[in-house]
Amino acid sequence: MLTQIGPFFSEAFAVLLGNKTRSLLTVLGLIIGVAAVISIQILGKGMSGAVTGVLGTLNDRSFFVFPNSRQADVFKAAIKYTDIAKTTSLFPNIVAALPAGGVQRLMTAGHHHARLSLTSESDIAFATVPLIYGRNLSADDIGRSAHVCVLANNGYKRLFPDGGDPVGTSVRVSERRFIVIGVQGAPTAGIVPTNFGGDVLIPYTTFVAEFLRTRPLFAAKFLVRDPSEIGATEVAVIKYLKSIKNGRSEYQTFDRRSFSSSIDGIFTALTLVVSLIGAVSLVVAGIGIMNIMLVSVTERTREIGVRKAIGATSGQVLAQFFIEALLLSGVGCGIGLVLGLAIGAAVDRFALVAISGVVPEIPWVQSVVIAVGFATIVTLVFGTYPAYRAARLDPIEALRYE
Amino acid sequence: MSENAIVIDDVTKIYSTGALEVQALRGVSFTIERGDYVAIMGPSGSGKSTLMNLIGCLDRPTTGRYTLDGIDVGTLDDNALAAIRLKKLGFVFQGFNLLSRTNAIKNVALPLFYAGISQREREKTALAMLGEVGLGDRGTHKPNELSGGQQQRVAIARALVNDPAVLLADEPTGNLDSTTSVEIMALFRHLNESGRTIIMVTHDPETARYAKRTIRVRDGLVVSDERSDTVPSALEVT
Ligand SMILES: Nc1ncnc2c1ncn2[C@@H]1O[C@H](COP(=O)(O)OP(=O)(O)OP(=O)(O)O)[C@@H](O)[C@H]1O
Ligand SMILES: [Mg+2]
Numbered sequence: 001m002l003t004q005i006g007p008f009f010s011e012a013f014a015v016l017l018g019n020k021t022r023s024l025l026t027v028l029g030l031i032i033g034v035a036a037v038i039s040i041q042i043l044g045k046g047m048s049g050a051v052t053g054v055l056g057t058l059n060d061r062s063f064f065v066f067p068n069s070r071q072a073d074v075f076k077a078a079i080k081y082t083d084i085a086k087t088t089s090l091f092p093n094i095v096a097a098l099p100a101g102g103v104q105r106l107m108t109a110g111h112h113h114a115r116l117s118l119t120s121e122s123d124i125a126f127a128t129v130p131l132i133y134g135r136n137l138s139a140d141d142i143g144r145s146a147h148v149c150v151l152a153n154n155g156y157k158r159l160f161p162d163g164g165d166p167v168g169t170s171v172r173v174s175e176r177r178f179i180v181i182g183v184q185g186a187p188t189a190g191i192v193p194t195n196f197g198g199d200v201l202i203p204y205t206t207f208v209a210e211f212l213r214t215r216p217l218f219a220a221k222f223l224v225r226d227p228s229e230i231g232a233t234e235v236a237v238i239k240y241l242k243s244i245k246n247g248r249s250e251y252q253t254f255d256r257r258s259f260s261s262s263i264d265g266i267f268t269a270l271t272l273v274v275s276l277i278g279a280v281s282l283v284v285a286g287i288g289i290m291n292i293m294l295v296s297v298t299e300r301t302r303e304i305g306v307r308k309a310i311g312a313t314s315g316q317v318l319a320q321f322f323i324e325a326l327l328l329s330g331v332g333c334g335i336g337l338v339l340g341l342a343i344g345a346a347v348d349r350f351a352l353v354a355i356s357g358v359v360p361e362i363p364w365v366q367s368v369v370i371a372v373g374f375a376t377i378v379t380l381v382f383g384t385y386p387a388y389r390a391a392r393l394d395p396i397e398a399l400r401y402e
Numbered sequence: 403m404s405e406n407a408i409v410i411d412d413v414t415k416i417y418s419t420g421a422l423e424v425q426a427l428r429g430v431s432f433t434i435e436r437g438d439y440v441a442i443m444g445p446s447g448s449g450k451s452t453l454m455n456l457i458g459c460l461d462r463p464t465t466g467r468y469t470l471d472g473i474d475v476g477t478l479d480d481n482a483l484a485a486i487r488l489k490k491l492g493f494v495f496q497g498f499n500l501l502s503r504t505n506a507i508k509n510v511a512l513p514l515f516y517a518g519i520s521q522r523e524r525e526k527t528a529l530a531m532l533g534e535v536g537l538g539d540r541g542t543h544k545p546n547e548l549s550g551g552q553q554q555r556v557a558i559a560r561a562l563v564n565d566p567a568v569l570l571a572d573e574p575t576g577n578l579d580s581t582t583s584v585e586i587m588a589l590f591r592h593l594n595e596s597g598r599t600i601i602m603v604t605h606d607p608e609t610a611r612y613a614k615r616t617i618r619v620r621d622g623l624v625v626s627d628e629r630s631d632t633v634p635s636a637l638e639v640t
Binding site: 302303305306311312313314395399 | 455458487495501517
């Protein structure tokens with residue numbers, strides 16, 4: 001009968017410590033497997049966190065269309081604004097069509113000059129960047145092609161290096177004046193600028209009329225009414241643009257949802273592969289543990305005989321060897337857990353945070369569950385048989401064993 | 403409870419290995435009183451170890467009855483037999499059979515471990531027991547740091563630590579030189595004089611002389627059973 005389990009642990013510990021090198025080599029596979037699975041879990045979590053961090057400010061009601069870069073004549077694929085403007089009447093889901101990208105212009109505000117990117121924007125902002133002053137463009141600004149502008153944080157810093165509220169003052173671009181109506185806050189930290197929009201944002205109607213004119217554009221930005229239909233709308237727009245080019249040009253689209261789901265897809269696949277590697281290493285490690293346990297049972301046959309002669313029950317012998325297996329896999333999975341967390345956290349810290357500026361949460365619970373699960377499975381599947389072999393030994397024969 | 407520590411009644415043991423049947427014991431009967439000191443002798447293959455294994459509850463008789471300290475052992479299951487070995491019996495082996503990794507105290511404490519006694523209590527009792535076999539100062543030595551005679555003393559301490567009804571020894575001096583053998587026999591004598599029941603298998607008539615009674619077996623049968631009058635005292639040892 002198992003009166004106390006505790007002493008069995010200290011006994012088993014002593015045995016495993018007496019064989020340090022062997023014990024460590026035995027659990028090496030387990031360490032690697034658990035560390036790999038846990039670090040990739042953390043990385044997966046961190047990556048989707050990073051994607052959210054990068055794309056977090058983008059709304060899901062807009063998409064980009066641009067010529068496929070892998071075609072013979074990218075320049076031929078350039079589109080006229082009049083063509084994309086038509087889409088608002090052709091496709092009921094499209095609310096507005098904007099030229100994407102901007103033009104570089106020398107701008108002046110007070111005594112400060114800077115060459116900055118002037119970009120077209122709609123009242124439904126492509127990115128929802130919080131404002132520090134004023135307001136965003138309104139439908140009215142768009143409707144009457146107003147000479148107003150919203151400054152992205154970079155534009156604000158360059159034109160108003162002294163800070164302060166610039167709302168109501170004006171920014172001069174060539175001969176035109178734009179009244180500042182709002183200023184965006186700094187984008188979240190990270191090396192990928194979340195501000196896709198340029199430095200100075202003006203109503204797209206104004207932009208088309210006064211800066212684009214008849215110049216062809218390479219990319220267009222569409223705002224849709226119903227984000228759940230965005231995929232179908234993208235397909236239809238591509239088809240429409242191809243028909244304009246008589247099928248001789250290729251286009252592709254980009255929106256928040258498809259981008260994050262493609263990254264998620266990559267990570268799901270990666271996680272699956274690493275989990276498979278983990279599962280294989282689990283089996284290999286388990287067989288290693290079973291092998292060493294069987295060797296140990298054979299080596300210690302006499303000892304088992306002595307223990308039984310002294311009065312140990314089969315159950316106590318079973319417990320002894322089972323707990324040795326449990327400790328082996330427990331230690332292995334424990335080291336694997338620590339190593340996996342360290343690797344995962346390090347990659348998170350030094351790679352992902354640098355990219356996205358988002359500090360991902362470490363999935364502690366999940367990692368511990370994985371490690372404990374591995375240890376349990378390995379012990380149950382591979383520790384039971386050697387322990388059973390030990391328990392079943394006949395004491396007389398075991399005592400006679402040389 | 404009876405005065406008899408052991409009652410063996412018409413016990414047989416047949417080993418069947420495949421087609422071959424070996425009659426190791428063919429009907430053995432004897433009684434051993436509490437406090438007795440019995441030597442079992444006989445030629446090789448006569449069934450001495452088989453008999454000791456039965457008395458030691460490591461094996462079951464094919465037929466016959468065996469009563470240990472008032473308990474009919476034949477009716478017990480494996481776990482109950484383990485409990486009997488733990489509480490009523492102490493084993494001393496020819497080859498000492500100490501656990502090589504652990505020190506003397508831990509070796510002696512092993513039965514207490516299986517009896518579920520706390521570590522502090524175990525080590526205290528084990529140390530006291532080592533003192534009783536004259537090794538009070540060797541508690542932290544590992545078996546390979548002890549002489550053969552000292553190892554056997556540790557084994558004897560281990561056998562006695564649970565205060566068993568009977569001490570069983572199968573050729574306890576078989577691996578020892580004659581001087582050391584005499585020391586061990588002196589210890590046995592001393593233990594018997596302080597009330598321990600001892601059953602010992604031996605080849606050596608010199609060793610058997612220390613016992614109060616000698617049972618001779620041959621071909622699985624008891625051929626003689628006599629008490630000796632000329633027991634050498636423990637003090638007589640040189
Ligand atoms: N497990 C077994 N299977 C088959 N036969 C056995 C087994 N154990 C013992 N025997 C046989 O039973 C007989 C008695 O053996 P036992 O070991 O009791 O002899 P012994 O008197 O102790 O001999 P020794 O003095 O050499 O130790 C022998 O013929 C032996 O071959
Ligand atoms: Mg024998």
